[in-house]
Amino acid sequence: MSVKLGMGIARDALHVRSGWILSAFLAFGAVLAGVLQRVSGPAYAADRALVGATFGAAVPVFCYVAFGIVHRRAPTAALLDPFARHGADRRLLALGLFVALGIAAAVLAAFLGIVTVLAARLPSDPELARDLFACSWSGASIGAAYVGLFAVGSMWGQNGRLVLLFADFIFGSGSGVLALPFPRGHARNLLGGEPVLGMSQSSALLLLWLFAVLGVGLFARRVPR
Amino acid sequence: MSTAVLSLEALGGGALLRADARLEAGLWVAQSANPHALAALVALASGVETPARGRVLLDGVSPAGRPEVRARIAALLAAESLPPGRDVRTAVGRVLRARGDRRDAGAMLELIGMSGFARRPVIDLDAMERRALALGLALEHPTARLFALFEPFSAHHLLSPPEIQRRLEERARSSAIVLVATASPAVAALLGGAHLEIESGLLRPAVPRPPLGVPALLYVETPEAQRLVSAVASDAAVTGVFWNERETPRMVTLYGADLEALGHAVTRAAAAGSVPIDRIGHAPAATREVAPATSPATNAPPPLPASAIDPQAARPSDQSVAMPTSFAVPARPGSPEGT
Numbered sequence: 001m002s003v004k005l006g007m008g009i010a011r012d013a014l015h016v017r018s019g020w021i022l023s024a025f026l027a028f029g030a031v032l033a034g035v036l037q038r039v040s041g042p043a044y045a046a047d048r049a050l051v052g053a054t055f056g057a058a059v060p061v062f063c064y065v066a067f068g069i070v071h072r073r074a075p076t077a078a079l080l081d082p083f084a085r086h087g088a089d090r091r092l093l094a095l096g097l098f099v100a101l102g103i104a105a106a107v108l109a110a111f112l113g114i115v116t117v118l119a120a121r122l123p124s125d126p127e128l129a130r131d132l133f134a135c136s137w138s139g140a141s142i143g144a145a146y147v148g149l150f151a152v153g154s155m156w157g158q159n160g161r162l163v164l165l166f167a168d169f170i171f172g173s174g175s176g177v178l179a180l181p182f183p184r185g186h187a188r189n190l191l192g193g194e195p196v197l198g199m200s201q202s203s204a205l206l207l208l209w210l211f212a213v214l215g216v217g218l219f220a221r222r223v224p225r
Numbered sequence: 226m227s228t229a230v231l232s233l234e235a236l237g238g239g240a241l242l243r244a245d246a247r248l249e250a251g252l253w254v255a256q257s258a259n260p261h262a263l264a265a266l267v268a269l270a271s272g273v274e275t276p277a278r279g280r281v282l283l284d285g286v287s288p289a290g291r292p293e294v295r296a297r298i299a300a301l302l303a304a305e306s307l308p309p310g311r312d313v314r315t316a317v318g319r320v321l322r323a324r325g326d327r328r329d330a331g332a333m334l335e336l337i338g339m340s341g342f343a344r345r346p347v348i349d350l351d352a353m354e355r356r357a358l359a360l361g362l363a364l365e366h367p368t369a370r371l372f373a374l375f376e377p378f379s380a381h382h383l384l385s386p387p388e389i390q391r392r393l394e395e396r397a398r399s400s401a402i403v404l405v406a407t408a409s410p411a412v413a414a415l416l417g418g419a420h421l422e423i424e425s426g427l428l429r430p431a432v433p434r435p436p437l438g439v440p441a442l443l444y445v446e447t448p449e450a451q452r453l454v455s456a457v458a459s460d461a462a463v464t465g466v467f468w469n470e471r472e473t474p475r476m477v478t479l480y481g482a483d484l485e486a487l488g489h490a491v492t493r494a495a496a497a498g499s500v501p502i503d504r505i506g507h508a509p510a511a512t513r514e515v516a517p518a519t520s521p522a523t524n525a526p527p528p529l530p531a532s533a534i535d536p537q538a539a540r541p542s543d544q545s546v547a548m549p550t551s552f553a554v555p556a557r558p559g560s561p562e563g564t
Contacts, residue, residue: 001322001323001325002292002323004322005308005319005322005323008310008319009309012309012310012311012315013309079309082306082307082308082309083308083319083323084292084295084323085271085272085273085295085300086295086296086308086320086323086324087292087293087295087296087297087323087324087325088292088322088323089292090292224289224290225290225291225292
C-alpha cells in the first residue's frame with residue numbers, strides 16, 4: 001500500500017500543466033534536432049541527434065525538472081512525512097515515488113528517441129524500423145538511469161540533484177574512469193558512440209539499469225522507515 | 226485486547242525540556258500555560274516528530290522506524306496538514322490507506338460530518354478546517370492504541386464539545402490511552418482535572434490547586450493520616466480536607482483561608498492527637514509514576530462544597546509570610562516542658 005501511495009505522490013505532482021508543456025517543448029526540440037542533423041548530413045544524423053540533443057540534453061534536463069516539480073523545493077522527507085505519520089513505510093513510499101518517476105522518465109525518453117529518429121530519417125529509410133525499436137528501449141534505459149542518479153542526489157536535496165546534473169555533463173562526457181559513475185557516457189556507448197573504459201554495449205545497458213536500481217535503493221535504504 | 230502503555234523516557238524536544246512518565250490506558254489530561262510545550266508533548270508522544278532527547282515507547286516499541294506502531298496512533302497536532310491530493314476526498318483516502326483502513330473516504334467524510342469538504346482542493350482548507358478534519362479522523366480511528374490530542378475542544382467543527390468529551394471517554398474505556406493537552410483549566414476540569422502539568426518545560430504530576438476563593442493549601446505527610454484528618458476536621462481554620470487513602474495514604478491536603486492559621490491548626494491537631502508529622506509544605510513530594518486515571522475524580526481533590534468557602538474570611542494582608550518547613554509541637558499540659 002505504501003508503494004502505491006508513493007506512486008500517487010509522483011503521479012499527482014507530474015499531472016500538471018507545466019509537466020505537459022515541458023514535455024511538448026522537449027519533443028519539439030528533439031524533432032528540430034533530428035531535422036537539422038538530417039539537413040546537415042543524412043549519414044548518422046539520427047545518431048548525432050540522439051547522442052547530442054535528445055539523450056545528451058533533453059532527457060537529463062527533463063528528469064531534473066521532473067524531480068523539481070514533484071519535490072517543489074522541499075526535501076523528499078517532506079513529501080513522505082504526511083503519509084508516514086499515519087502509518088505508511090517511508091522506504092516503500094520513496095520506492096513508489098521513484099518508480100513512478102522512473103516510469104515517466106522511461107516513457108518520455110523512449111518517446112523523444114522515437115520522434116528524433118522519425119525526424120532524422122526519411123520514411124523510406126530501410127534502417128528506420130530497426131532504429132525506432134533500438135532507441136525506444138535505449139531511451140527507456142537512459143531515462144531510468146537518470147532517475148536513479150537524481151534519487152541519489154535527492155539525499156542532499158535540490159542542490160544535490162543540480163550538482164549531479166552538472167557532474168554528469170562534465171565527467172560523463174569523457175570516456176575514462178571519471179565517466180564510470182554517470183549515465184551520459186554509457187548512454188553514448190549504447191547509441192554507438194565512444195564507450196567508457198572500452199566497455200561493450202551490453203555492459204553499458206547493464207550499468208544503466210544498475211544505476212536505476214542502486215540509486216533508488218540507496219535512497220530508500222538511507223531513509224528511516 | 227491488552228491495555229496500552231505509553232512510556233516517556235527522558236523525552237525532550239522543542240519547548241518540552243524533559244518528560245518522564247508511564248501512562249496506562251485511560252484518559253490523561255496534561256495542562257500548561259505554555260501551549261508550545263503542550264504542542265511539543267503531543268507531537269513527540271505521537272511519534273510525528275523525532276525527539277531531540279530520550280524516547281517514547283508505545284507498548285514497549287518506539288514509533289520511530291516502525292510504521293505499524295504509527296498506524297495505531299491518532300494525533301491532533303497544533304498545526305495540521307493533509308497529504309497531497311487532487312482534493313480533500315483523495316487526501317483523506319490516502320490517510321485511511323496509510324492506516325490500513327479500508328473504508329471509503331467519502332463515507333468517512335460523511336461520518337464525521339464533513340462531506341462538504343470532499344471536492345474542495347486540499348490547499349483550500351484553512352488551519353481551523355484542517356484541525357477539525359484531523360480531529361474527526363482521529364476520533365474515528367478504529368484501532369488506535371494512543372490518542373494524542375492538542376486542544377481538541379478548539380478543533381470542533383460539527384461535533385459539539387459534549388460529543389467530543391463522550392468520544393474521548395469512550396476511547397479511554399476501550400483500553401486505549403487518551404492524552405489531551407490543553408492550556409485551559411476549564412477544559413481540564415471538564416475532563417476531571419489535570420493529571421500532568423508542564424512547568425518550565427518539565428512534565429510532572431499535576432499539583433492540586435485550591436479552588437478559587439480558598440487561597441491557602443497545605444500538604445501534610447504523616448503515617449497517621451486518618452487520625453490527623455479526624456483531628457483537624459473540626460478546626461475553624463480548616464475549610465476543606467482531601468485524603469486519598471488508596472493512592473496517597475500518607476498525604477493529607479488541607480484547605481483554608483489563611484496559611485499560617487492552617488499551620489497552627491496542624492500543630493494543634495498533632496499535639497492533641499499525638500500525631501507524628503513527617504513533612505509539611507506547599508507541594509507534595511515528587512513522584513515518578515503517575516497512577517492510571519481510570520476515574521479521574523479519584524486522583525484529583527474533589528471540589529469543595531460551597532459552604533466550605535467563606536467569602537467573609539479574612540485574607541492575609543501580608544502574602545509574603547514565610548512558611549515554616551517544620552513546626553515545633555507545643556508541649557502538652559502536664560508534661561515537664563509544658564508548665
